[in-house]
Amino acid sequence: MIPDSYSLHKRLAMKKNKLSRKEREQLQRRALILQAALELFSEKGYHNVTMQEIAIRAEFAVGTLYKFFKNKEELYKEILMQTANLFRSALSNVLEEKGDEYAQVKKYLKTKCKLFMENILLVRLYFAEAGAGVSISVKRELETELRSFYEQVIQKLACVFEKGIQKKFFRPLDPYYLALAFDGMSNAFLFSGLEDPDRHPVDTNLIEEIFFEQIYLT
Amino acid sequence: MIPDSYSLHKRLAMKKNKLSRKEREQLQRRALILQAALELFSEKGYHNVTMQEIAIRAEFAVGTLYKFFKNKEELYKEILMQTANLFRSALSNVLEEKGDEYAQVKKYLKTKCKLFMENILLVRLYFAEAGAGVSISVKRELETELRSFYEQVIQKLACVFEKGIQKKFFRPLDPYYLALAFDGMSNAFLFSGLEDPDRHPVDTNLIEEIFFEQIYLT
Amino acid sequence: MIPDSYSLHKRLAMKKNKLSRKEREQLQRRALILQAALELFSEKGYHNVTMQEIAIRAEFAVGTLYKFFKNKEELYKEILMQTANLFRSALSNVLEEKGDEYAQVKKYLKTKCKLFMENILLVRLYFAEAGAGVSISVKRELETELRSFYEQVIQKLACVFEKGIQKKFFRPLDPYYLALAFDGMSNAFLFSGLEDPDRHPVDTNLIEEIFFEQIYLT
Amino acid sequence: MIPDSYSLHKRLAMKKNKLSRKEREQLQRRALILQAALELFSEKGYHNVTMQEIAIRAEFAVGTLYKFFKNKEELYKEILMQTANLFRSALSNVLEEKGDEYAQVKKYLKTKCKLFMENILLVRLYFAEAGAGVSISVKRELETELRSFYEQVIQKLACVFEKGIQKKFFRPLDPYYLALAFDGMSNAFLFSGLEDPDRHPVDTNLIEEIFFEQIYLT
DNA sequence: AATGAATGAGCGTTCATTCAT
DNA sequence: CATGAATGAACGCTCATTCAT
Numbered sequence: 001m002i003p004d005s006y007s008l009h010k011r012l013a014m015k016k017n018k019l020s021r022k023e024r025e026q027l028q029r030r031a032l033i034l035q036a037a038l039e040l041f042s043e044k045g046y047h048n049v050t051m052q053e054i055a056i057r058a059e060f061a062v063g064t065l066y067k068f069f070k071n072k073e074e075l076y077k078e079i080l081m082q083t084a085n086l087f088r089s090a091l092s093n094v095l096e097e098k099g100d101e102y103a104q105v106k107k108y109l110k111t112k113c114k115l116f117m118e119n120i121l122l123v124r125l126y127f128a129e130a131g132a133g134v135s136i137s138v139k140r141e142l143e144t145e146l147r148s149f150y151e152q153v154i155q156k157l158a159c160v161f162e163k164g165i166q167k168k169f170f171r172p173l174d175p176y177y178l179a180l181a182f183d184g185m186s187n188a189f190l191f192s193g194l195e196d197p198d199r200h201p202v203d204t205n206l207i208e209e210i211f212f213e214q215i216y217l218t
Numbered sequence: 219m220i221p222d223s224y225s226l227h228k229r230l231a232m233k234k235n236k237l238s239r240k241e242r243e244q245l246q247r248r249a250l251i252l253q254a255a256l257e258l259f260s261e262k263g264y265h266n267v268t269m270q271e272i273a274i275r276a277e278f279a280v281g282t283l284y285k286f287f288k289n290k291e292e293l294y295k296e297i298l299m300q301t302a303n304l305f306r307s308a309l310s311n312v313l314e315e316k317g318d319e320y321a322q323v324k325k326y327l328k329t330k331c332k333l334f335m336e337n338i339l340l341v342r343l344y345f346a347e348a349g350a351g352v353s354i355s356v357k358r359e360l361e362t363e364l365r366s367f368y369e370q371v372i373q374k375l376a377c378v379f380e381k382g383i384q385k386k387f388f389r390p391l392d393p394y395y396l397a398l399a400f401d402g403m404s405n406a407f408l409f410s411g412l413e414d415p416d417r418h419p420v421d422t423n424l425i426e427e428i429f430f431e432q433i434y435l436t
Numbered sequence: 437m438i439p440d441s442y443s444l445h446k447r448l449a450m451k452k453n454k455l456s457r458k459e460r461e462q463l464q465r466r467a468l469i470l471q472a473a474l475e476l477f478s479e480k481g482y483h484n485v486t487m488q489e490i491a492i493r494a495e496f497a498v499g500t501l502y503k504f505f506k507n508k509e510e511l512y513k514e515i516l517m518q519t520a521n522l523f524r525s526a527l528s529n530v531l532e533e534k535g536d537e538y539a540q541v542k543k544y545l546k547t548k549c550k551l552f553m554e555n556i557l558l559v560r561l562y563f564a565e566a567g568a569g570v571s572i573s574v575k576r577e578l579e580t581e582l583r584s585f586y587e588q589v590i591q592k593l594a595c596v597f598e599k600g601i602q603k604k605f606f607r608p609l610d611p612y613y614l615a616l617a618f619d620g621m622s623n624a625f626l627f628s629g630l631e632d633p634d635r636h637p638v639d640t641n642l643i644e645e646i647f648f649e650q651i652y653l654t
Numbered sequence: 655m656i657p658d659s660y661s662l663h664k665r666l667a668m669k670k671n672k673l674s675r676k677e678r679e680q681l682q683r684r685a686l687i688l689q690a691a692l693e694l695f696s697e698k699g700y701h702n703v704t705m706q707e708i709a710i711r712a713e714f715a716v717g718t719l720y721k722f723f724k725n726k727e728e729l730y731k732e733i734l735m736q737t738a739n740l741f742r743s744a745l746s747n748v749l750e751e752k753g754d755e756y757a758q759v760k761k762y763l764k765t766k767c768k769l770f771m772e773n774i775l776l777v778r779l780y781f782a783e784a785g786a787g788v789s790i791s792v793k794r795e796l797e798t799e800l801r802s803f804y805e806q807v808i809q810k811l812a813c814v815f816e817k818g819i820q821k822k823f824f825r826p827l828d829p830y831y832l833a834l835a836f837d838g839m840s841n842a843f844l845f846s847g848l849e850d851p852d853r854h855p856v857d858t859n860l861i862e863e864i865f866f867e868q869i870y871l872t
Numbered sequence: 873a874a875t876g877a878a879t880g881a882g883c884g885t886t887c888a889t890t891c892a893t
Numbered sequence: 894c895a896t897g898a899a900t901g902a903a904c905g906c907t908c909a910t911t912c913a914t
Contacts, residue, residue: 026898047265051884061900063886072884147413173428176418177407181428184406185399192398195365200394210391210399211429268908270876279875281911290909462877483701487905497879499907508905583849609864612854616846617839617864624838625831631801636830646827646835647865704887706897715896717890726888 030068033058038079042121046076077142083122084149087115095156101164108157109186109204116190117202123194154179185211248286251276256297260339264294295360301340302367305333313374319382326375327404327422334408335420341412372397403429466504469494474515478557482512513578519558520585523551531592537600544593545622545640552626553638559630590615621647684722687712692733696775700730731796737776738803741769749810755818762811763840763858770844771856777848808833839865 036058040049051072055062069075094111095104116123157179164170170178186207193202237245254276258267269290273280287293312329313322334341375397382388388396404425411420472494476485487508491498505511530547531540552559590612597611597618606614622643629638673681690712694703705726709716723729748765749758770777808830815829815836824832840861847856 050882055901062884063900064898066885067898174424177421177424177428180406180410180418181403181425184402184404185429186402188398188402188405189395200398203395206392206395207399210395211403269910270908273876280877280909281875282873284910285874486903491880498905499880500878502906503877610860613843613857613860613864616842616854617861620838620840620842621835621865622838624834624841628834636834639831642828642831643835646831647839705889706887709897716888716898717896718894720889721895 029060029064033060033065033068033075034079034082037075038121038125041076041079042124079122080125080142080146083119083125084146086119088149088153090115091153092156095153095160101160101167101169104160105157105164105182106204106208108160109182109207112186113190113202113204116194120194154183157183182211247278247282251278251283251286251293252297252300255293256339256343259294259297260343297340298343298360298364301337301343302364304337305330306367306371308333309371310374313371313378319378319385319387322378323375323382323400324422324426326378327400327425330404331408331420331422334412338412372401375401400429465496465500469496469501469504469511470515470518473511474557474561477512477515478560515558516561516578516582519555519561520582522555523548524585524589526551527589528592531589531596537596537603537605540596541593541600541618542640542644544596545618545643548622549626549638549640552630556630559626590619593619618647683714683718687714687719687722687729688733688736691729692775692779695730695733696779733776734779734796734800737773737779738800740773741766742803742807744769745807746810749807749814755814755821755823758814759811759818759836760858760862762814763836763861766840767844767856767858770848774848808837811837836865 033054037049037054040054040057043049051062051065054075055065058065065075069078090111091108094107097104097107099107154176158175161170161175161178161182165172165175189200189207190202192200251272255267255272258271258275261267269280269283272293273283276283283293287296308329309326312325315322315325317325372394376393379388379393379396379400383390383393407418407425408420410418469490473485473490476489476493479485487498487501490511491501494501501511505514526547527544530543533540533543535543593615594611597606597614600606601608601611625636625643626638628636687708691703691708694707694711697703705716705719708729709719712719719729723732744765745762748761751758751761753761811833812829815824815832818824819826819829843854843861844856846854
């Protein structure tokens with residue numbers, strides 16, 4: 001069969017952008033909805049936001065929301081999973097980069113800090129739902145998945161600590177708890193800083209000083 | 219009805235118990251409602267619990283709930299504030315006890331650990347709502363109050379660290395951030411332990427070892 | 437335990453009416469809702485009636501409807517099943533009365549005629565849903581149940597015809613089809629009469645004359 | 655574009671087919687939509703079918719449906735009216751054929767039987783909507799029209815009976831009610847047979863035997 | 873004082889219809 | 894013309910709150 005001029009044009013377009021204009025527009029609309037929903041959810045919490053509100057903020061009709069997301073819960077889940085994935089992959093990548101363990105953990109802290117700052121809204125949502133491991137909203141399924149993501153990162157961090165301990169870089173303490181401690185500590189700083197940036201600016205050097213240098217041998 | 223003999227009886231009763239039988243009964247009812255509500259809220263989250271359900275669990279009529287609490291939100295707030303108060307006063311007291319700063323911080327950790335374990339339900343609720351300082355439910359007013367309670371405790375802990383630093387007990391680091399770090403770290407351990415008590419039992423010695431001994435001079 | 441005056445009064449009341457005043461009121465409310473719903477459903481059909489409308493017609497709030505019926509469908513089903521039961525039991529009883537088969541079938545016709553006239557609304561609904569065995573609305577379950585009711589009556593009628601045939605009362609034709617024919621014929625008359633009572637008054641003697649006397653031997 | 659040659663071509667085409675290709679295509683499309691709609695409506699009922707579904711089944715876009723039918727109701731009406739017309743004209747024709755009245759009524763029964771079997775889907779729809787003269791859906795207008803069709807056929811049947819009576823073919827009973835009775839009876843058989851073809855196969859001889867021969871003089 | 877039946881505003885969701893492409 | 898994404902009115906249903914008993 002000979003491709004008609006339309007599909008030829010379409011395929012040429014796709015060569016460059018991989019996606020047709022229509023598809024790109026769709027993705028953008030989807031993103032707009034997600035953004036509007038994120039803002040509202042993190043401002044007021046899942047149950048205090050109506051689909052109507054999201055539609056208005058996103059400047060679409062309610063029905064359009066349902067073209068992109070099966071229901072309110074799916075929309076919510078999508079938002080959380082997106083961030084969770086972003087965080088997990090970003091932090092995992094950092095911990096897999098080459099370099100000594102000391103540098104890796106430093107980089108992990110910097111990245112986490114950056115992610116938190118750039119995604120304050122999402123962090124608020126994330127912790128309200130999976131907050132320090134505690135969730136009571138929406139489906140248990142979501143909670144489980146979020147916890148699993150968190151656990152994966154902690155495990156990877158623990159591995160780094162373990163290697164560091166083997167190399168006599170760090171003091172010989174339980175690496176899992178070390179990871180937990182480091183993460184919990186940084187959370188406390190980040191939350192404190194995010195809540196009240198003027199009085200308690202986030203200072204990664206300080207976190208390192210308090211936590212990290214003590215663990216570091218010599 | 220003969221008012222005199224009644225109020226006489228009442229006054230006599232009050233001599234002993236400070237509260238008449240009626241009043242004692244009221245307080246007990248109130249407590250029963252709060253308990254039922256706490257259980258349900260921490261099981262399913264604020265928005266997934268109906269007043270009907272609370273009434274049934276507490277074995278009262280719905281109307282009765284409204285005799286004790288202005289509305290659902292007030293009931294919820296009461297529960298959170300109660301715990302927050304319990305935690306604040308318990309932890310504040312510990313930090314005011316005489317003894318060296320090292321012992322105080324150790325005692326703080328033990329107390330916090332005990333409070334968490336004894337009030338898992340409330341802790342779940344607290345962190346889901348005010349989790350690590352993040353709240354998106356109910357009124358902002360509640361959030362502010364809960365944060366203020368948390369801040370008070372951290373401040374007090376910071377004071378203890380400060381004194382400890384002055385006495386050259388601890389290394390000369392910013393006492394506020396030290397407090398934050400200690401608290402964040404212990405939270406991470408406690409949540410990890412509460413979520414999965416078998417794999418990650420809460421071990422206060424370990425927390426001390428990781429965090430505390432390093433801070434301790436000599 | 438000594439019954440208090442309230443429960444004594446209550447039990448005395450129940451002796452007479454079997455039901456307390458409250459319970460009687462509830463049943464009446466239920467009936468009012470059913471009546472309003474019946475009227476609307478038979479006027480406009482299941483899907484063209486809103487719960488709001490039913491509530492308004494019944495002079496209750498929407499929520500109240502849901503106190504009595506789990507959902508719209510349940511309310512609808514209740515209406516249909518009630519009539520179906522009424523018809524089935526009334527017609528079954530007639531066919532079980534003593535007397536010769538000729539008289540029984542005559543009585544069946546008279547009763548059916550009376551039931552149709554007294555329950556025009558319900559008959560409309562019934563036939564719109566299970567109409568001559570055709571239903572495409574609501575759940576298949578309802579359809580099956582309604583058909584089973586209809587079948588029961590036809591079977592009983594067939595038995596009467598069978599006995600009549602054995603006694604050489606009626607001509608020796610298949611009793612089931614005889615029953616079917618008789619019922620179908622009377623339906624046609626009744627519908628015609630119900631639709632246009634002036635031009636086609638329902639005349640049971642006529643039905644008998646056309647159908648019945650021919651079947652009757654001598 | 656050269657209008658002349660086009661319209662010439664068109665006119666030539668019309669000479670042969672009376673309709674241009676375009677017009678034929680249009681009619682075919684229309685028929686495809688009606689077929690898809692018929693299937694869905696009779697499977698699930700008017701209100702349980704969406705325009706989307708019809709579009710998908712007919713393999714057109716939703717908008718195309720609206721090019722052919724003003725709205726969903728119009729589409730529905732069209733389907734019902736089509737069948738009603740089919741039935742009316744087929745049955746009317748049969749009753750106008752030459753031959754004695756006995757043969758005419760026999761032929762009427764055979765034709766009706768055939769129409770029912772060949773159009774089960776439509777019969778289901780028809781009776782669910784106008785069932786035995788009972789309609790509660792869509793517009794009253796439709797109901798009136800359908801009833802009028804039915805009435806026309808019954809009237810024609812009544813005329814046949816009347817002539818038969820005049821010729822002393824049939825017993826001297828009211829011809830309208832005779833027609834009604836005959837039709838009602840055959841409906842009962844047909845529905846019983848359509849619902850459960852194995853247990854109650856439709857047997858026109860039986861119908862004739864039960865109803866017809868009794869009416870027949872000598 | 874305690875009750876719980878009644879209320880009705882407000883939610884999530886659907887789907888007939890439109891219209892820019 | 895045909896398309897199908899976008900629309901938003903309208904639905905069934907819930908549940909916090911009230912108030913007659």
